[in-house]
Amino acid sequence: MSFAAETKKELTQLSSDPAESRHELMAIVALASTVTTIDGRQQLAIETENVATARRIYTLLKTFFQVQPEVVVRKKMRLKKNHVYAVRLTGSQAETVLEDLGYKGAWADGPLAPNWVVSAEDALQRAFLRGSFLASGSVNSPGSPSYHLEIYSPNQELGRILVDLMNSYDLHARMTPRKKGFIVYLKEGEKIVDFLNLIGAVRALLKFEDTRIIKGMRNQVNRLVNCETANMNKTISAAVRQMEHIRVIQNRGGLESLPEHLREVAEARIRHPEANLQELSKRLGGRVSKSGLNHRFKRIEDIANGLRMNPPKH
Missing domain, CATH: 3.10.28.10 (Homing endonucleases)
Structure with missing residues (x-):
């Protein structure tokens, strides 16, 4: 029925x-x-x-x-x-x-x-x-x-x-x-x-409300899962790009060519490729904030892009 x-x-x-x-x-x-x-x-x-x-x-x-x-x-x-x-x-x-x-x-x-x-x-x-x-x-x-x-x-x-x-x-x-x-x-x-x-229609009302609440909770869970998945994908994509930039630098002159503060975060990323910025900050003892890490990885990206545009002459 x-x-x-x-x-x-x-x-x-x-x-x-x-x-x-x-x-x-x-x-x-x-x-x-x-x-x-x-x-x-x-x-x-x-x-x-x-x-x-x-x-x-x-x-x-x-x-x-x-x-x-x-x-x-x-x-x-x-x-x-x-x-x-x-x-x-x-x-x-x-x-x-x-x-x-x-x-x-x-x-x-x-x-x-x-x-x-x-x-x-x-x-x-x-x-x-x-x-x-x-x-x-x-x-x-x-x-x-x-x-x-x-x-x-x-x-x-x-x-x-x-x-x-x-x-x-x-x-x-x-x-x-x-x-x-x-x-x-x-x-x-x-x-x-x-x-x-x-x-x-009291019985119908209660059934409607019960189903509506469960449906709302399920939708909320789905939204949270989707949000978490999106954040995870974003973190993974960012980490993959950062690793690519670091490899370019490794192959062209080694990490020793980087300033000490950039070399530190590059080596941390190599050791912890799956970590997000907050987790990476903790790995560094909290000495570098998420914003600071983001800025340093942007500098590493600029250096890697510069090396890509100016390959070594043989």
């Missing part, structure tokens, strides 16, 4: 008071339903690919409206061929539900966005966000290369309300067009954790 499916399953098992459950159902109807007229009778169909969400919708409709929803299962023919669960109400049952939820006559150009939800009390706003995620939300596994949570909206107005509602909790939500609708999304791991907390 994917992380998103686990999160939705957890949300469907939460208990809440009637007002919160009603707002949850309002969001689900707004985001995941269609209303059609068949033989002069309205039909309300709420579709989802998540079986736990379908069960939750069925239970909420029966609990609040004493209706008898019909559940239809069909197989999606594209991509992974997931099952699609449609919870349907027809005729007076559909009209009763839509009117009670404030959506009567709202489907001429798609669901009517419930503007009032932005000014509702905190618990009801959280319930609406929970229903929104159940209806059309998705979240990447916390172990994925990037963090991403999104909620699909069939129209821009409803998407904008979701953005405003989420940002009232400082979630940094954004919206972008997607196929025939819009997606409201979060990209920051910390904000996704905050959202999961808002909608009551």
